[in-house]
Amino acid sequence: xxxxIKSRRKNYRNYYRNYRKNQGKSHRVFFAGVLxxxxxxxxxxxxxGLMGASIILPGPGETFRETLRLISGAGFWYxxxxxLLRGLAGFAVSFVLGLAAGFLAxxxxxxxxxxxxxxxxxxxxxxxxxxxxxxVWFPTEAVPVFAAVLMAFPVVCQNVASGVRAVxxxxxxxARVYRxxxxxxxxxxxxxxxAPFLAAGISSGLGLAWRVVVxxxxxxxxxxxxxxxxxxxxxxxxxxxxxxxxxxxxLLSWLSDFGLSRFSSWKTDGRSL
Amino acid sequence: xxxxxxxxxxVTERFVTERAILVxxxxxxxxxxxxxDDFSFSCAAGRTSVLLGPSGCGKxxxxxxxxxxLAPESGTLLVHGLPAGEARVSYLFQQPRLLPWLTVEQNLDxxxxxxxxxxxxxxxxxxxxxxxxxxDAAGKxxxxxxxxxxxxAAMARAFCFESEALLMDEAFQGLDxxxxxxxxxxxxxxxTRRPKTTLFVTHDIREALLVGDDIFVLSQPPARIVFxxxxxVPRSMRSPDCADFPHLEKDLxxxxxxxx
Numbered sequence: 235x236x237x238x239i240k241s242r243r244k245n246y247r248n249y250y251r252n253y254r255k256n257q258g259k260s261h262r263v264f265f266a267g268v269l270x271x272x273x274x275x276x277x278x279x280x281x282x283g284l285m286g287a288s289i290i291l292p293g294p295g296e297t298f299r300e301t302l303r304l305i306s307g308a309g310f311w312y313x314x315x316x317x318l319l320r321g322l323a324g325f326a327v328s329f330v331l332g333l334a335a336g337f338l339a340x341x342x343x344x345x346x347x348x349x350x351x352x353x354x355x356x357x358x359x360x361x362x363x364x365x366x367x368x369x370v371w372f373p374t375e376a377v378p379v380f381a382a383v384l385m386a387f388p389v390v391c392q393n394v395a396s397g398v399r400a401v402x403x404x405x406x407x408x409a410r411v412y413r414x415x416x417x418x419x420x421x422x423x424x425x426x427x428x429a430p431f432l433a434a435g436i437s438s439g440l441g442l443a444w445r446v447v448v449x450x451x452x453x454x455x456x457x458x459x460x461x462x463x464x465x466x467x468x469x470x471x472x473x474x475x476x477x478x479x480x481x482x483x484x485l486l487s488w489l490s491d492f493g494l495s496r497f498s499s500w501k502t503d504g505r506s507l
Numbered sequence: 508x509x510x511x512x513x514x515x516x517x518v519t520e521r522f523v524t525e526r527a528i529l530v531x532x533x534x535x536x537x538x539x540x541x542x543x544d545d546f547s548f549s550c551a552a553g554r555t556s557v558l559l560g561p562s563g564c565g566k567x568x569x570x571x572x573x574x575x576x577l578a579p580e581s582g583t584l585l586v587h588g589l590p591a592g593e594a595r596v597s598y599l600f601q602q603p604r605l606l607p608w609l610t611v612e613q614n615l616d617x618x619x620x621x622x623x624x625x626x627x628x629x630x631x632x633x634x635x636x637x638x639x640x641x642x643d644a645a646g647k648x649x650x651x652x653x654x655x656x657x658x659x660a661a662m663a664r665a666f667c668f669e670s671e672a673l674l675m676d677e678a679f680q681g682l683d684x685x686x687x688x689x690x691x692x693x694x695x696x697x698x699t700r701r702p703k704t705t706l707f708v709t710h711d712i713r714e715a716l717l718v719g720d721d722i723f724v725l726s727q728p729p730a731r732i733v734f735x736x737x738x739x740v741p742r743s744m745r746s747p748d749c750a751d752f753p754h755l756e757k758d759l760x761x762x763x764x765x766x767x
Contacts, residue, residue: 409606411574411596412668414616422617426608 292474300474301481309458314482316458317378317447321486324382325443331383332390332435339391353388361385365450372488378450378459378464386439393438397431437494444487460486526585527552527704528573528672533582535572536728542568543582544729550721552587553556555698555705557715559759560725566708567601569730570674573706574598587671587704588598597665597703599678603657605649611636611660612645618668635663638700639693655686659693666697672704688747691717695742712759716752717745724762 275294282293291298304310339346364384368377401424409423451461460483467475526549536542546609550556551600571577572584575592586594615632623631626677632742636642639659649657658678665673679687691714698705707718715722716738724734736758 323697404602404604405606406598407576408598409617410576410597412664413595413620414617415621418617418621420608422609422613426606 239283273313274364289471289473292477296474297477297481301478304463304475304478304482310463311483312458313460314486316456317444317451317460317483318486320378320451320459321382321440321443321490323448324379324447325386325440327379328383328386328439328443329390329436332387332439333394335387336391336435337398346395349391356384356388361446361449362453365453368450369454374454374456378447378456378461379456381450382443382446386443389439389442390435393431393435394428397428397435400431401427433494437491440489440490440494444483444490448483483503524552525549527587528556529583529706530569530573531574531583531585533569533579533584535568535577535580535582535678535685536565536706540728542728542730543579546582546730548723548732550704550706550723552704553702554720554724555718556721557719558706558708558723558725559712559715559763560708560710560730561727561763561765562710564725564728565730566710566725567676568643570598570676570706570708573672574674575675589671594713595668595670597668597670597673598663599658599661599673599675601680603649603654605657605660605664607649610646610648611641611652614649614660615664615729618664620669620694631667635697636660638697640667655682655690658682658690662690662694662697666701666703672706675705675707677709677711678707679709680711684747687714688717694718694719695745699742712756712763713747713752715759716740716749716755717747722759724759727765734759 278294280298281286282291285291288296326408335345335349339349361381365377365381368380372380404426405423409419414423448459448461448464451463452465455462455465460479462482464476464479467473467479525724528550530546530548533543533546548558558566558569568577573586573683574596575590575594578592584591586596605611606617609617612629612632615635616628619628619631627742632643633645636645639662641656641659641663644652644656644660649660652660665675679690682690695718707715709715709718720738720742722736722738724736726733736755738745739755740749761763
């Protein structure tokens with residue numbers, strides 16, 4: 235016996251999951267990725283061997299050992315946790331703001347025209363200038379959060395705005411004729427059409443937030459943070475340690491990407507379907 | 508003269524039966540095009556009326572007005588005595604307009620009030636899908652359906668929705684001939700089971716004869732009814748090779764020709 239009406243949520247997931255599967259992720263594609271890593275390893279190893287000085291370019295093996303040492307050392311988890319919290323806090327704020335602004339911008343061209351200059355200013359101001367100004371204005375701890383909010387905001391906003399614009403007006407007409415209530419309209423029409431754009435916004439906004447937070451930490455030097463550790467290692471000319479901190483930052487953004495892909499199987503390339 | 512309540516009721520009833528869809532003194536159009544200038548028209552309850560007209564004569568606009576998606580400049584639009592926009596109407600669009608992230612059955616469920624108990628909704632959905640022979644596709648997503656199947660699903664949805672009238676906008680266009688005929692057959696089957704006042708607009712003479720009980724020919728804008736015809740062939744007898752069709756087709760073709 236077939237189950238007649240399944241839970242809605244599960245079905246969206248299946249829908250997008252099938253969609254992604256059909257995008258064609260074969261073993262060959264996976265193999266190409268492995269090959270890329272192998273090539274990177276070989277070139278890195280060779281370059282490090284030629285240099286012969288780990289103060290300039292530590293090899294992959296040394297970087298790996300140093301990373302292990304870093305992880306087992308005191309304070310590493312404090313630093314990682316602090317950076318994580320800053321990134322998440324900054325992104326959360328810019329997500330809420332971006333959601334609101336993007337909704338308005340997608341719905342009202344006038345509002346889109348109004349915020350466009352601000353977006354352009356934020357996007358074209360050099361990140362470092364922004365951070366330096368923030369250091370003047372804010373306490374050290376708040377600088378990375380502020381920078382992350384400011385940088386991730388336009389990304390989220392723009393994705394939400396394009397998502398709102400991509401809602402098929404034909405479907406909206408259909409829903410109006412068939413008297414869909416507000417709740418149903420949102421749950422079965424607006425949210426599913428917006429979902430891929432939201433996922434794209436979250437994924438690229440959060441990715442940006444990590445990089446911005448680490449950069450801001452390097453300059454503002456809060457007590458704990460990946461950027462703080464990086465800058466200290468650089469001052470002491472411990473290049474392998476700089477590499478190890480970089481690996482930690484990479485790990486952080488990979489983990490967040492992985493978490494997102496688990497969490498949202500409706501993550502697509504933002505195409506309307 | 509005093510009117511008893513019974514008399515008044517029957518007068519209203521007769522009025523609604525003969526003019527289930529009523530358009531009176533309609534004026535309106537777009538920026539540089541007057542589509543309707545004092546246009547009046549009505550069609551009878553339970554019958555399929557076809558508006559046959561050239562492209563761009565305002566057929567779709569008229570349907571959108573009746574569905575309440577557009578507002579007229581002036582004039583009266585009534586569907587079963589209720590102003591357009593208040594009356595519940597089903598609308599079969601030119602494209603199926605199914606929600607791509609919902610399965611066929613969920614798409615039908617979309618138009619059923621959540622107040623109806625789930626079991627009853629499921630029964631009704633199943634019943635309608637069976638009538639358009641889509642019961643096997645109930646769990647499929649619209650992306651996995653052929654064009655004909657998708658339009659069938661949209662048709663089931665239109666009949667599933669509780670409504671006063673059905674509006675159809677060239678709903679059989681873009682399908683190959685055999686598919687078109689089988690779709691029309693599905694439509695006739697649904698109509699026989701639960702008759703709905705239907706207004707069908709098309710520019711295809713053959714379709715008009717196959718589907719319509721009453722056929723009205725529209726002129727170039729501003730719209731006027733230039734010719735009308737009650738289909739002499741009963742619904743059950745209509746088929747693409749019907750003997751009466753050739754001369755009826757000729758009449759309609761003559762009427763459609765723009766005046767010199």
